[in-house]
Amino acid sequence: MQRRELLRVVRSLVEQPTAPFHEDAVRDAIVAELKKCAHVRIEHDAFGNVIARYRRGTRARPRWAFAAHMDHPGWVRTEKGDWRFLGSVAEHFLVNPRMREFGDFAMWDLPAFELKDEQIHSRACDDLLGCAEIICLFQELEASRANVHCLGLFTRAEEVGFWGAIQLARSRILPKEITIFSLETSTPRGGAEIGRGPIVRVGDRLSIFDSGETARLMSLAAAHDIPVQRCLLDGGACEASAYQLYGYRSVAASIGLGNYHNCAADGSIQCEYVSVADYAKMVRLCLAVVCETKRSDPSKDLRDTLEKRAERYTPLFRKM
Numbered sequence: 001m002q003r004r005e006l007l008r009v010v011r012s013l014v015e016q017p018t019a020p021f022h023e024d025a026v027r028d029a030i031v032a033e034l035k036k037c038a039h040v041r042i043e044h045d046a047f048g049n050v051i052a053r054y055r056r057g058t059r060a061r062p063r064w065a066f067a068a069h070m071d072h073p074g075w076v077r078t079e080k081g082d083w084r085f086l087g088s089v090a091e092h093f094l095v096n097p098r099m100r101e102f103g104d105f106a107m108w109d110l111p112a113f114e115l116k117d118e119q120i121h122s123r124a125c126d127d128l129l130g131c132a133e134i135i136c137l138f139q140e141l142e143a144s145r146a147n148v149h150c151l152g153l154f155t156r157a158e159e160v161g162f163w164g165a166i167q168l169a170r171s172r173i174l175p176k177e178i179t180i181f182s183l184e185t186s187t188p189r190g191g192a193e194i195g196r197g198p199i200v201r202v203g204d205r206l207s208i209f210d211s212g213e214t215a216r217l218m219s220l221a222a223a224h225d226i227p228v229q230r231c232l233l234d235g236g237a238c239e240a241s242a243y244q245l246y247g248y249r250s251v252a253a254s255i256g257l258g259n260y261h262n263c264a265a266d267g268s269i270q271c272e273y274v275s276v277a278d279y280a281k282m283v284r285l286c287l288a289v290v291c292e293t294k295r296s297d298p299s300k301d302l303r304d305t306l307e308k309r310a311e312r313y314t315p316l317f318r319k320m
């Protein structure tokens, strides 16, 4: 996908205002983008989560569901009419906030989209960029006439503790053999850096993810020459932890995020930012995952490698 088209999709989402339980505009923009794909069907569950299905030329069941959330920390108006901030942000940032109101909810008064030094700056990269990646993935599949079957899950109110993902997992409408791939933006940790490729997230603050499928992400990235970083991102938690608690096999990857939840290191409130190159590489990684034709077994490959190495040392074996 051309860089210009990637950025157009990003922009179409980040320009929409959002907050937990106020994802209407983002949802509408997602649906409008997906309607351009002839092989995508869209469903809405009873809780307002969006389930998109790309299916072309195959009767196979979907193996992958790509997951991202449509909200971002912000204020919502309570029944009494006062503002309540939803999302994980330290108290001192919330004193005399510069707010921008959108009816019954409000966001930080910051630019929706700016491109500076090959970085996307926005009041809400988390997780509208995850949503945009799924759209780019589906548009790529459509353009390349890929004969595959996969799902995209766009959930609500992640920032209050996976509200939408929990409803979706509990309703059991997803096939239980599917692997859920959580797409996030996260503060780099464990040696990861912004601009050095997507971060394959072995786990988060709450749990670790499926080892075999994580190995698959690593081997697909290597096979497709996509630079990735493999790290434990334990600064926060992601939906992979939630889905996993309900028995779904889960993996996760993030693009490195600056100013997580708009909190800058100097104590001010700023746009979040990510690297355009990391974003483009994440879309390529997702594409490699869905389009894997001959399904390899990373555990078997590793076992073979280790056994071969072990055999080389067998001549040195002596009975004790």
Ligand SMILES: [Zn+2]
Pocket (backbone or CB within 6 Å): 073, 126, 127, 159, 261
């Ligand atoms: Zn977040």
